[in-house]
Amino acid sequence: MFIRTERLFLRPAWEEDAPALTRAIAHESVAHMLARVSWPYEEEDALAWIGAPRDPSLPSLLITIPDDGGTIIGGCGLHAADSDGPAEVGYWITPAAQGQGYAREALSGLLAIARMAGHRTLRGRHMVDNPGSGRVLTAVGFRPTGGTGSLPSLARAAAISTLEYEADLAGGEPAQVPPTAWVTPDAYIASINAAA
Incomplete structure (x- = not known):
């Protein structure tokens, strides 16, 4: 799947x-x-992630800036919950691109993809020492459930406490979702070449 948001x-x-x-x-x-990212992270880890089999209803996507030659600034995706329940969102932004609203914009685009893939509800979680992630979730329409849990962090080699959120996609698009457009791979490559 490919999707274009205002800047991404x-x-x-x-x-x-x-x-x-x-x-x-x-x-x-x-x-x-992040729960599933080891530290230190090596190119072999990236290749393993890229080559992993994917469920089409649970996309894992790179966040790129087409006007900057397609620079990778993060990732986002859906993954199966670790228990029965709705799929979960995940996302990250590289430090140099943080604080510019990219996570919120990418997550809004991901919600549009999730809705088209038939998801009616999504779950979000963040580690308690990452309150900025909670602000991103609420900005795109997730609501705190009041639930808590923990995630095993590969990088920290420990289970980290989390706060839980949920988004209802069945009631129409949240107001925060910007206009998006589906883009073909050829159109994406053409936009990269035009920016170069």
Whole structure:
């Protein structure tokens, strides 16, 4: 799946993305806020993630800036919950691109994809020491459930306490979702070449 938001392009990862993906995610501050990312993070880890089998209803996408030659600035996706229940969202932004609203914009685009894939409800969680992630979730329409839990963090080699959120996608698009447009791979490549 490919989707264009106002400033971003969300797309699948390809094997040739491994070096740039590694540079974007291989920051201790990023790895420590994610459950499934090891630290240190190496190019072999990126290749393993890129090559992992995917359920089409649970896309994992790179967040890129097409006007900057397709620079990878993060990732977002859906994954199966660790228990019965709705799919969960996940996302990250490389440190140099944080604080510019990219996570919120990418997550809004991901919600549009999730809705088109037939998801009616999504779950979100963040580690208690990452309150900024909670602000991103609420900005795109997630509501705190009051639930808590924990996530095993590979990077920290420990279980970290989490706060839980939920979004209802069945009631129509949240007001925060910006206009999006589906983009073909050829159109994406043309936009990258035009920016170069």
